[in-house]
Amino acid sequence: MLTDAQEIGRSLEVFLTAMVGLPRADAEKQHTFMEPGRTVGAYLPGERLVGTASSFTSWMVVPGGRKVPQAAVTDVGVLPTHTRRGLASALVRNQLEQCLARGEILASLRASEATIYERWGFGIASAVAAVEITVPQAQFRAGVPKGGDVRLIDLRERADQDLLARIYTGANWAGAIDRSSYWWRAKAHMRHLSQEHFYAVVHGIPGHEDGFAIYKPEDTTAWFRSKDRSIVVGDFVANTSRAHFGLIRYLLSIDLLQRVVLDPMPVDHSLEKLLTDERAVNTHAVRDETWLRLVDVQAALRARTYRAPGEAVLEVRDELLRENTGRYLISAQGVARTDRRPDITLDVSQLACAYLGGTRFWQLAQAGRIAVHDDGGLTRADHLFGLRRAPFSGTMF
Structure with a gap:
């Protein structure tokens, strides 16, 4: 965990170097856009900081309207001289373990590459x-x-910036996430640096x-x-x-x-x-917009609501956070662990795709990304997880 302000500032430099083309903030202010206690770094013996990952304390609106605790993951990067060594995997694993310790049942991010985050249990949950x-x-x-x-x-006026932040606290659609004070501060700073009005x-x-x-x-x-x-x-x-x-x-x-x-x-x-x-x-x-990770599968499934009638049994596999692996009986009455025969078997990343209702289980089945053991159970699962509106965040971070 990085705690020193200069060290946190260097972590952002590592991320920006890894990303190559993103705009840079004032070096002296970089650490003020990062929430203390939420940045991790990778050092190699005798070397400087070579990898980093950070997050913000946040919430996400899930189907049914609850705002549940999540980690807004950001600034994941490894210097181009140190890639392909497992450093990013170690950083993300560390982050997810911290999420569990904090009681954050979800994690979400915006992906610069579309092929790396599924290996860590993330799936595209909104577009x-x-x-x-x-x-x-x-x-x-x-x-x-x-x-x-x-x-x-x-x-440019602080009072008007605060007004926007107050308005946003009323965000109530599935997929909306919290915008922390650090997020608002960074956005105001980037507008200030921009040549645009x-x-x-x-x-x-x-x-x-x-x-x-x-x-x-x-x-x-x-x-x-x-x-x-x-x-x-x-x-x-x-x-x-x-x-x-x-x-x-x-x-x-x-x-x-x-x-x-x-x-x-x-x-x-x-x-x-x-x-x-x-x-x-x-x-x-x-x-794609929201890449979602169910950190605590049972708590996440219990946090959202489902459409009646019917029930389905999902067998979830999670190689990274193995305590999530198991079978879950889902209905409008609630969610519970079960030993019943599953209707569907799927990886936690595929469950993330369907969690907010943005992807249907039949789509995943048609693509061969989930195993369907009962066609009726597939239909029931789609009904249970269905939403009237597509999920949407609208917040880049």
């Missing part, structure tokens, strides 16, 4: 998309609610705000005479449907614009249904 709206075509259908008041705020609006009357959007202009080199002026909305948070309508109406009402790009957005956003011409909306660039 995001980019949504492009052609503004001149975007006319609202009659009857679409107006939403409420929207006002601009100043992202960011704008922010909040929805709702003062004291009762329930949503916000942060956006920036795209390609400003020829903005004055451009015929393709666009903004990119990089952070869109609506805790109520009223906020959703109000913020979308505002974004599409900004003068001069030809395009509004919202990225990231849920894959099942349905923005086109608001408009008379659905072709004004183009959804593209669908990609």
